[in-house]
Amino acid sequence: xxxxxxLVAGVGxxxxxxxxDILAEVGLRAGFDVKKSDVLGLSVRGGSVLSHVRxxxxxxxxxxxxxxxxxxLAFEPLEAVRGVEFLRQAGVALVNTQPQPPVSxxxxxxxYPPLEDVRRILEGVASSVVFVDATPAxxxxxxxxxxxxxxxxxxxxxxEVPSAVWEAVILxxxxxxxxxxxxxAFRAGVALMKGGGRS
Amino acid sequence: MTRAxxxxxxxxARGAYEAGVEVATGYPGxxxxxxxxxxxxxxxxxxxxxxxxxxxxxxxxAAGAAYSGRRVLVTTKQVGVNVLSDxxxxxxxxxxxxxxxxxxxxxxxxxxxxxxxxxRWYARLAKIPLLEPADSQEAKDxxxxxxxxxxxxxxxxxxRTTMRVxxxxxxxxxxxxxxxxxxxxxxxxNQEKYVCTAMWAKRRHPMVExxxxxxxxYAESTLVNQVLWRDRALGIITSGVVHAYAREVFPxxxxxxLGMTYPLPERLLRSFAQGVKRLIxxxxxxxxxxxxxxxxxxxVTGKAxxxxxxxxxxxxxxxxxxxxxxxxxxxPLRSAPVPAGLPTRTPLLCAGCPHRSTFYLLAQMKLPVAxxxxxxxxxxxxxFNAQHTMGCMGASIGVLHGMSIAGIPERAVATIGDSTFFxxxxxxxxxxxxxQSRGVVILMDNGTTAMTGHxxxxxxxxxxxxxxxPRVEFEPLIRAMGVTKVVSVNAFDIAEVERGLEDCLSHDxxxxxxxxxxxxxxxxxxxxxxxVREEVCVACGTxxxxxxxxxxxxxxxxxxxxxxxRIDATLCVGCDHCRQVCPTGAIVTEGPTGKEDRR
Numbered sequence: 194x195x196x197x198x199x200l201v202a203g204v205g206x207x208x209x210x211x212x213x214d215i216l217a218e219v220g221l222r223a224g225f226d227v228k229k230s231d232v233l234g235l236s237v238r239g240g241s242v243l244s245h246v247r248x249x250x251x252x253x254x255x256x257x258x259x260x261x262x263x264x265x266l267a268f269e270p271l272e273a274v275r276g277v278e279f280l281r282q283a284g285v286a287l288v289n290t291q292p293q294p295p296v297s298x299x300x301x302x303x304x305y306p307p308l309e310d311v312r313r314i315l316e317g318v319a320s321s322v323v324f325v326d327a328t329p330a331x332x333x334x335x336x337x338x339x340x341x342x343x344x345x346x347x348x349x350x351x352x353e354v355p356s357a358v359w360e361a362v363i364l365x366x367x368x369x370x371x372x373x374x375x376x377x378a379f380r381a382g383v384a385l386m387k388g389g390g391r392s
Numbered sequence: 393m394t395r396a397x398x399x400x401x402x403x404x405a406r407g408a409y410e411a412g413v414e415v416a417t418g419y420p421g422x423x424x425x426x427x428x429x430x431x432x433x434x435x436x437x438x439x440x441x442x443x444x445x446x447x448x449x450x451x452x453x454a455a456g457a458a459y460s461g462r463r464v465l466v467t468t469k470q471v472g473v474n475v476l477s478d479x480x481x482x483x484x485x486x487x488x489x490x491x492x493x494x495x496x497x498x499x500x501x502x503x504x505x506x507x508x509x510x511x512r513w514y515a516r517l518a519k520i521p522l523l524e525p526a527d528s529q530e531a532k533d534x535x536x537x538x539x540x541x542x543x544x545x546x547x548x549x550x551x552r553t554t555m556r557v558x559x560x561x562x563x564x565x566x567x568x569x570x571x572x573x574x575x576x577x578x579x580x581x582n583q584e585k586y587v588c589t590a591m592w593a594k595r596r597h598p599m600v601e602x603x604x605x606x607x608x609x610y611a612e613s614t615l616v617n618q619v620l621w622r623d624r625a626l627g628i629i630t631s632g633v634v635h636a637y638a639r640e641v642f643p644x645x646x647x648x649x650l651g652m653t654y655p656l657p658e659r660l661l662r663s664f665a666q667g668v669k670r671l672i673x674x675x676x677x678x679x680x681x682x683x684x685x686x687x688x689x690x691x692v693t694g695k696a697x698x699x700x701x702x703x704x705x706x707x708x709x710x711x712x713x714x715x716x717x718x719x720x721x722x723x724p725l726r727s728a729p730v731p732a733g734l735p736t737r738t739p740l741l742c743a744g745c746p747h748r749s750t751f752y753l754l755a756q757m758k759l760p761v762a763x764x765x766x767x768x769x770x771x772x773x774x775x776f777n778a779q780h781t782m783g784c785m786g787a788s789i790g791v792l793h794g795m796s797i798a799g800i801p802e803r804a805v806a807t808i809g810d811s812t813f814f815x816x817x818x819x820x821x822x823x824x825x826x827x828q829s830r831g832v833v834i835l836m837d838n839g840t841t842a843m844t845g846h847x848x849x850x851x852x853x854x855x856x857x858x859x860x861x862p863r864v865e866f867e868p869l870i871r872a873m874g875v876t877k878v879v880s881v882n883a884f885d886i887a888e889v890e891r892g893l894e895d896c897l898s899h900d901x902x903x904x905x906x907x908x909x910x911x912x913x914x915x916x917x918x919x920x921x922x923x924v925r926e927e928v929c930v931a932c933g934t935x936x937x938x939x940x941x942x943x944x945x946x947x948x949x950x951x952x953x954x955x956x957x958r959i960d961a962t963l964c965v966g967c968d969h970c971r972q973v974c975p976t977g978a979i980v981t982e983g984p985t986g987k988e989d990r991r
Contacts, residue, residue: 204737214397217561221397228527229397230560232503239941241737253639255527255560258706260727271734278730295737299944299960300936303735318728 194353196225196249198257202276203268204293205233205240208341211366212268213244215345218362220248223354230255239296241272265319266348268327268341269293270311283320287347289340291328323347323386330381339378346382356383394566400557403528403564404495405430407535408465409438411491412570415457416441417450419815420844421469422504423558424497428467429845432856438569443847443856446785446815451476451483451494458488459586461576463539470498470511471784475816477514480548482588484518485596487546489580491539495551497558500676501703504555506765506784508701510677515550515654519604522654523551523616524632528562530616530651537616545603545610552653554676556633556703608655616651619664625719627668629661629681629692634674637706641713644720656684665690672697672718676704741770743942744918744965744986746838746883746909750807752938752973753890754778759805759897760795764788764817766809767843768836775939779807786816789833793820796829803897805832810866811841811849818873824902825874832896833904835866836883838911846914870904877901883909884987886972912965919966919986922959928978929956935970935979943970 199216203209210231220227225248232243245257259278265286267273273288280286290308297303306314308324315322327343334343342363349359360379367375398406404427408416416431416439418424432441444450447468454464468476473496480494496514499505515522521541525531531553538549584592611617623644630638631650638647648664650656665671665685673682673694682694697716698704713721741748751771754761755778763769763779764787772779781791792806808817813835821833841847848855853863870878877899881892889907896903912918924946931950935943935957942963945955959970959979966986971979 214561217397221395221563226563227397228560228562230556233559239737240739252562253636254706255556255562255633255636256705258640258710258725260725275730275734278727280728282726295735296740296941296944297735297738300941304733305735306731314728314731 196247197264197352198248198262199246199264199266200257200262200276200279201244201246201266201268202272203242203341204272205242207242207268207293208338209242209244209268212266212341212345213246215362215366216246216348219354219359220246222358222362223248225249226252228252228255241275243276264348264351265315266344268344270308271295271305274306274311274314277314277318280315280318282318284318285351286315286319286322287344287351288315288322288324289327289344290324291340325382325385327382327385330385331378334377334381335374339374342375342378343382343385346379347386348382349379350383350386395563396566397561398528398532398564399426399559399561400525400528400531400553401426401497401559402430403531404467404535404551404553405434406564406566407532409435409569410532410567411536411539412463412572413439413465413491413493413535413539414462414572415439415454416465416467417444417453418467419444419447419450419472420841420847421472421497422844423499423555424467424469424472424495425844425847426558427495428856429847431465436857441856443841443849445850447472447476448479451479454492454494455479455483455486455488458483458490458492459486460579461489463491463572464493465535466492466494468494468496469505470496470509471505471507472496473511473514475785480514481518483548484520485588485593485600486586488542488548491542492548493535493538493542493551494548495535495553498552498554498677500554506782508677510680511550511552512653512680513678516680518548518550519600520547520654521545521549521607521652523549523651524653525551525553525557525651526632526635526649527557527560528564531557532564534616534651541607545607547603552632554633560633604655608658611652611655611657612659614652617657617660618647618649618651619660620647620649621667622646623720624667625669627664627671628674629664629671629685630674631681632676634676634704637704637709638674641706641709641722642718642720643722650681653681656681658688661685661688661690665692670718674698674704674709738773739770740773740939740941741767742912743940743963744912744915744967746907746911747771747836748938748940748967748969749883749886749889750834750836750907751776751778752886752969753893754805755937757893760800760802762788762791762795762804762806764806764808764812766812766836768807768809771807775937785812786820789817789820789824792831792833793824793827793829796831797827803832805834807834807836809842810835810837810839810851811847813866814849814851814864821870821875821902821904822873828901830899830901831903832893833902834893835904835906837866837906837908840911840914842911842913846911866906875902875904877903878906879903880906880908882988883907884967884969886969912967915965919968920981920983921961921964922966922968922971922979922981923961924957924959925978925980926956928976930976930978931956932975934973934975938969938973940970
């Protein structure tokens with residue numbers, strides 16, 4: 194692996210930026226040049242959050258071109274669809290299956306796309322679309338909030354970077370009392386990719 | 393050699409540390425806020441850091457500290473430079489005793505600003521050097537260089553980042569902090585330099601002109617202006633993050649990458665222009681470089697191809713360059729379009745926001761509202777549509793005054809937050825008193841500078857350095873300013889807010905309604921979630937008018953097939969607003985209400 198471009202797509206409050214910071218740091222430890230760029234829009238909770246993370250030999254732009262992302266790491270199905278324009282042909286999409294409908298759906302006229310549509314749209318581009326039941330796994334590990342770390346565990350299996358590096362970076366970033374939870378969440382993500390739980 | 397992944401803003405803070413900066417001031421504003429927060433958090437032992445009440449105060453404090461021999465950093469978002477410009481412009485004439493760097497974080501693409509102004513013009517207006525970092529390493533290095541230039545040329549220095557530089561992370565090699573004297577000596581009395589009275593300032597002006605000529609000579613040889621020769625068919629002059637985009641879009645082109653974008657190196661520009669067949673300038677926003685280069689008689693293309701609005705991201709650069717048939721453009725990538733009609737995620741006032749009661753009432757009363765900058769600007773959106781002007785920090789009260797003296801036939805109000813009131817609301821309110829206009833100023837006091845990330849202000853009772861600080865109380869302050877009608881209400885009690893508003897509206901003169909309620913994001917003890925008794929809900933839709941993200945449409949239907957309400961227990965913090973507006977008592981809680989202000 195000489196380079197890896199990732200788009201992390203989520204909703205404010207899901208830990209999208211924490212996850213993309215971890216991705217960037219892991220890339221650095223694995224010997225890559227790294228750049229990342231976050232787009233938050235208005236800093237109000239509940240908005241879409243996009244992070245570009247780039248590992249490479251000499252990364253110039255912190256922003257990936259549309260159609261250039263190797264892996265779309267989506268923490269929410271609707272946000273996966275919003276990020277589809279960045280995905281390269283025959284790339285990989287990893288999607289947390291748990292929807293988080295926006296207020297325009299719960300309180301207005303908007304319609305949330307059914308999961309089968311999400312899959313169909315992503316499969317139009319990606320060679321591999323993996324739906325990950327990250328939220329139930331995170332709940333089992335101790336908190337639904339750790340779904341981002343479950344997704345990182347799932348993502349880690351696509352790379353050659355050893356689990357120990359991932360776990361070290363993750364554990365450095367969480368308070369002592371949440372370490373066991375995050376460790377369990379990361380390992381649950383790895384297990385979901387290697388065993389059952391994928392859908 | 394330690395390397396770290398830092399955001400542009402963290403790198404600027406690190407640069408301040410490694411440059412021996414001793415004082416850092418600023419006012420919060422996206423995308424600049426993390427600079428001072430990082431200074432305070434990581435380097436607070438070495439560097440005094442404060443959130444000043446506004447950018448002008450920050451700049452004056454910086455000037456005073458620099459006159460006193462301390463190295464200083466000032467941070468602001470781009471529009472904040474408008475506020476501090478009066479002070480920057482005198483510091484240009486006085487110069488400094490120790491280095492003074494002003495960082496402006498511009499916002500091409502307007503992710504969180506009211507305009508897309510290009511602050512590079514300020515360097516030209518003020519006649520001071522301008523540095524534009526392209527990534528985090530340069531962000532750090534340029535602060536160090538900026539302090540060096542400031543001391544060597546006796547001038548303030550402007551550093552301009554953009555959102556992409558400030559909010560991107562890249563690898564930075566860390567250095568050490570230089571030794572600095574612990575104490576400074578007595579204040580230097582040098583009136584002819586530091587008093588800008590006309591007779592002395594007139595003698596300073598030629599020095600300012602000579603200084604910028606000296607800096608132009610320096611610009612010819614500085615290592616931050618770099619030429620990269622490759623294919624000569626296309627030469628590109630760039631600066632900042634656009635250089636990084638351009639490297640990918642034009643992999644074969646020759647580059648003149650300017651780290652110092654004012655004053656420009658004339659000889660270097662000419663020799664680069666002569667060395668290439670076709671010359672273009674890639675710059676976001678205004679033709680700042682382009683016009684100066686063309687004024688040298690150099691044939692160059694810029695804004696004729698690359699528009700002045702929005703970011704020039706790699707995809708856009710490639711698309712325009714391809715259409716213009718520029719040589720050596722990277723091949724387009726195949727990309728699937730985002731399907732049309734996806735539901736949006738629009739920003740909303742948070743569940744439990746204290747501002748909700750005010751906008752609920754203003755929407756019903758249909759009063760004209762002069763708005764201001766802060767979360768409460770969301771009051772301009774549905775379902776409220778209850779802010780009808782918004783321009784810049786502190787504008788609301790002056791605009792309200794203008795509506796009053798214009799003689800509009802309605803009673804009007806202004807909405808302004810607590811931090812914004814301290815920032816620039818005070819002089820406008822005194823003006824209303826002095827010039828005897830009428831109108832209600834609603835001071836929406838949520839106890840923090842919420843929108844930019846919960847920074848302190850003089851009313852919070854703490855500061856960036858100290859957990860305890862004197863708390864400036866609004867009511868006595870406003871009364872002392874000569875406002876005779878001042879009413880304080882609990883923002884979580886809608887009836888109380890309504891009574892206060894009516895009371896103020898009936899007052900013949902300026903009045904202030906202070907709506908007090910802690911920001912929902914700071915509420916550490918939220919009440920338990922409320923719920924809707926479906927059998928009691930008549931689907932009247934009144935609670936939907938609160939625009940609360942926790943109140944959603946239920947599957948259950950009421951009369952005329954209208955949806956009943958349901959409360960999302962994961963979002964509700966029990967603020968009680970919805971229970972108060974429900975006409976049938978369908979919204980209930982088993983626990984205590986969250987109605988009292990939890991400060």
